[in-house]
Amino acid sequence: MPAARRHDINTSHAAARSAHKPSEVQQRILSILRKSAWSGDRTGLTDEQIIAQYKEQFAADVVPTEQSIRSRRAELVAAGKVRRSLTPGKSGTGRPSAKWTTTS
Numbered sequence: 001m002p003a004a005r006r007h008d009i010n011t012s013h014a015a016a017r018s019a020h021k022p023s024e025v026q027q028r029i030l031s032i033l034r035k036s037a038w039s040g041d042r043t044g045l046t047d048e049q050i051i052a053q054y055k056e057q058f059a060a061d062v063v064p065t066e067q068s069i070r071s072r073r074a075e076l077v078a079a080g081k082v083r084r085s086l087t088p089g090k091s092g093t094g095r096p097s098a099k100w101t102t103t104s
Contacts, residue, residue, distance in 0.1 A: 085098070
């Protein structure tokens with residue numbers, strides 16, 4: 001977890017305290033993966049599918065880049081909230097692609 005140094009200004013300390021909380025993009029990714037599981041697809045979604053659903057569901061907001069969405073998903077994997085599915089997926093071009101699902 002990021003930390004501020006003792007001599008840093010107060011805003012740095014406040015930022016360091018909040019850095020461990022999932023970002024809005026991460027929360028939205030978790031929401032997308034949970035909705036997919038609730039709808040009966042427990043095999044997970046590929047990054048392409050996550051990105052497509054993100055753009056569809058949150059089009060009214062500023063949508064982050066595709067790479068940013070992938071990076072936030074990777075952070076969720078590192079945090080233990082998302083895992084790679086045992087079921088492989090396919091990209092839009094038909095190439096093998098990992099699927100992702102929530103851990104709980």
